[in-house]
Structure formats: C-alpha cells, structure tokens
C-alpha cells in the first residue's frame with residue numbers, strides 16, 4: 302500500500318539523534334522523521350546506516366573565471382600580479398555563453414559533490430564591464446529550479462581606484478544582482494577603503510540587499526578594513542546581513558587589537574568566510590621560516606560564537622590551479638589548516654559548509670527537521686569524521702525531494 306510520502310529514506314543516521322531513522326518526504330519537504338515509517342512510498346532508498354545531512358552550501362565561489370586554467374597562458378613570473386593580468390586578458394573578451402559553459406561545468410561538479418546552493422561572485426569593473434555579471438545571471442536562469450545561485454556584484458578592481466566601476470555596480474543591482482560585493486582592502490589608502498565600504502552600503506540600502514565583501518586578504522597587519530566594516534554594519538543596522546571573506550590580516554594583528562576587532566565582528570553579527578586552501582597558497586609568500594598559514598583566526602572566532610563558514614573560492618583559474626568545487630574537501634582543509642582535529646572541532650568544520658553557510662546566506666527552511674526543504678545528501682559514511690576522512694562523494698544528492706545525482710564508487714583489489 303503506497304502512503305502519502307513521495308520518497309522514503311530508510312535507516313539513516315542523523316546528526317544530533319542516536320539510532321537509525323526513516324525520513325518521509327512529501328511535496329519537496331521533510332514530512333516525517335520516525336524510527337520506522339509503516340507505509341510504503343513510490344520510491345524508497347536504503348541509507349543502510351549512513352549519515353544523512355543537509356546539502357552543502359558553497360558561500361564563496363568565482364564562476365566567471367573558473368576553468369580558465371584550461372585555456373590560459375602560463376604564469377611566467379610566478380606572481381599574483383600576473384594572475385591578475387592573465388584574468389584581464391580573458392575578461393576583455395568574455396562572452397555570456399562562454400561564462401555559462403565554463404561555470405556550468407563547475408556547477409555540475411558541485412552537484413555531484415553534494416552542493417545545491419552557490420553564492421557566486423561576478424567581477425564588475427571597467428575591464429570586463431557587466432559581462433561577467435550578465436554571464437552569472439544567465440547561469441542563474443539556466444539552473445533555476447535545480448540549484449540556488451546567488452549572484453554577487455563584485456568590484457574586483459576596487460571602486461575608488463577604478464573610476465566608472467561604481468556606476469557599473471549600480472547598473473549591476475538594477476539588472477538583478479542578489480548581493481552587494483566589495484573589496485575594500487584593495488584600495489590604495491585607508492580612507493579610500495572606508496569610502497568603498499560606505500558606497501557599498503549605499504547600494505545595499507537602496508536595493509535592500511545583503512553585503513558580502515572580501516576583506517583584508519593579506520598578511521599585512523596594517524590592513525584594517527574589517528573593524529570599519531563592523532562599525533558600519535552596526536551604524537546601519539545591518540546586523541546578520543553582512544559577510545566578510547578571508548580576513549587574513551586579523552591573524553597578523555597583535556592579540557590586543559585582534560580581540561577588539563573580533564568583539565566588534567561578533568557584535569555586528571558579521572559572518573566570516575574562510576577559504577583555507579586559497580589562503581594557504583596565497584598568503585605567507587613574503588615569509589621566511591616559519592611561514593604563516595594565511596588563514597584568519599578561525600578557531601578563536603568560532604569559539605567566541607561568530608558564524609564562520611567556508612567556500613571553494615576558485616576553481617581551475619589564474620589564481621588557483623586546483624579546486625573540485627567539493628565542500629567536503631574544503632571542510633577537510635579547514636581541519637588541517639586551523640588545527641581542528643578533535644571531535645567538536647571536526648563537527649564545527651562540517652557546520653562551516655552546511656548550517657553556518659546557510660545562516661550566512663540567510664537560507665530559509667534549511668536543515669534536517671520536519672518542515673525543512675528536502676535538500677539532503679546520503680553521505681558515503683556513518684559519521685562526519687569518516688565522511689571527511691574518506692573524502693568520497695555523497696551516494697545520493699536529493700533536492701526538492703527528488704534524487705538529483707548519484708555517485709557509485711567501484712574499488713576492487715585484484716589478487717590474481
């Protein structure tokens with residue numbers, strides 16, 4: 302006898318509950334969580350004791366430039382400056398269809414790795430104009446109803462030092478950007494960085510959008526835009542609506558100043574994104590031994606109750622030659638780069654790519670409770686630690702109560 306559920310997942314292990322559970326899904330929502338659901342469903346999946354968790358959220362990724370790594374010229378000087386220049390060469394001739402094609406490959410990789418929400422940064426500047434954002438808006442349209450894409454209007458060349466970019470950002474909001482981006486630390490003067498933040502808030506207020514800036518992405522302890530961002534957030538009443546990525550300089554401040562800034566960040570309800578695999582290779586370049594890790598004060602921020610989350614950032618582009626758009630890999634990098642290897646720390650790192658990222662993006666009805674959206678992964682192991690240890694993709698990715706992707710891994714030792 303087929304009951305009311307369209308899908309039942311049997312014998313799932315769930316975070317925060319002991320034993321095995323059946324999940325009943327109806328109309329794209331989790332309708333029941335019971336030890337045994339008596340009725341049958343048209344489709345049933347046996348999780349066989351594996352962990353079921355909400356789908357991953359990638360809260361920081363650049364998909365306008367992703368996969369340029371396959372067509373770009375080599376970086377001859379091994380320098381960050383040349384990373385920028387190579388990107389400029391491509392950015393001048395981007396087309397919408399080229400961006401959608403490359404970005405869709407990254408989205409497909411992300412789905413297979415269990416991610417269904419992406420906050421995508423699109424460069425807006427006087428080199429590429431609005432073309433990167435137009436590409437990401439077309440990407441959002443193409444994947445509508447399959448995954449959620451939030452487009453960030455991102456001034457990659459800064460605002461004060463790139464005259465004309467502010468007008469482009471304004472136009473970017475008009476054509477449909479979801480989030481106001483920012484890159485204050487890339488301005489030439491502290492006063493320009495502050496003006497940059499002010500201008501971004503003017504746009505955010507005018508279009509009633511959240512703010513996500515790349516902040517103090519440097520080892521330089523004199524880079525101090527995070528504290529101004531926090532104070533601005535408080536002054537404008539934007540608590541809970543602002544995210545800041547990288548914040549590497551915070552790790553370089555002396556303890557007294559760092560404590561002051563972290564307290565401000567907490568008071569302002571700013572979510573901090575750490576993308577550790579990028580920071581590990583981008584920072585510490587001027588250090589002789591000991592070489593810094595380049596990540597922000599992740600453990601301190603998390604312990605004091607700041608909402609920390611983690612994203613992929615770059616995928617196969619001029620800045621980063623790797624990247625699988627895999628949030629399990631990202632969480633594993635967090636564990637390694639931030640000394641988070643004890644049980645509650647591993648759980649926290651997993652939260653950085655699930656619940657904390659969802660909180661930063663203000664997703665509604667996210668989670669594994671009755672009434673939440675039926676967006677979840679049947680993972681490849683029974684615990685978070687083993688999911689991150691084995692690094693195998695989810696067995697099954699469910700979105701809106703329907704199976705969106707499956708991964709089958711065949712491994713065999715042949716002795717004869």
Ligand SMILES: [Zn+2]
Nearest residue numbers: 361363515614
């Ligand atoms: Zn980034």
